[in-house]
Amino acid sequence: MNVILLGPPGAGKGTQSKLLVDERGMTQLSTGDMLREAKTSGTEMGHRVAEVMNRGELVTDEIVIGLIEEKMAAPHGAGFIFDGFPRTLAQADALGALLARHGETLDAVIEMRVDDAALVARITGRFTCGNCGAVYHDQTRPTAKPGVCDVCGSHHFTRRADDTADALRQRLMEYYKKTSPLIGYYYAKGALQSVDGLADIDHVAQAIRKVLDKH
Ligand code: ADP
């Protein structure tokens, strides 16, 4: 089973992806995570990617499609969760071709609906475990013990350079101009399912389970 989680920055894609990995042994393919890894690689490509990401703009289709292609060819679990990919129509077409080439189907595209006003609070409160990548929030998803990761016990946390109110405005603009047309694209293909992303984390997870259990 292969699914896309579609939604603006802060919609909860990463949080729900990690739950699906734990529950179903699926493989999360987050182009944001892959690009952040490239950023720290010290290569020329890494520097260029860092500048674009910090401004809140999209990285070129060629780069992200190349990253996805590489991961799909590697050994993987029971299906893919595409998290933050595709983000343009060209990426969506490329993904369709890649899946066909691997003899795979796209089982659902889950749109996580949230309103823009909620996203500022989601993004500015986000922090991540620097060791295992678990995602937390100052108000809505704090660690059980302050300063200690629930998953791995690490004391080291990071905040993203692009998780500022300013960069978020640019990221939202990119979302509306380039990514939101995918909602119509997948609706027309008969693959679109929408869930209420404003519900609490457990309820969103339940709604996603319901969609996936139909397949
Ligand atoms: P995305 O990957 O779509 O950008 P994340 O999963 O990183 O979104 O979530 C953004 C922030 O909001 C994180 O700090 C996360 O802990 C928090 N969050 C995620 N889902 C919910 C939810 N349903 N309710 C409240 N906060 C949430």
Ligand code: ADP
């Ligand atoms: P969020 O969790 O807030 O939705 P991501 O971690 O998915 O953000 O992406 C962070 C940044 O990485 C984006 O603002 C963009 O610069 C870059 N990026 C991630 N995925 C893609 C993609 N599929 N196409 C182009 N740029 C991407």
Ligand code: ZN
């Ligand atoms: Zn951790």
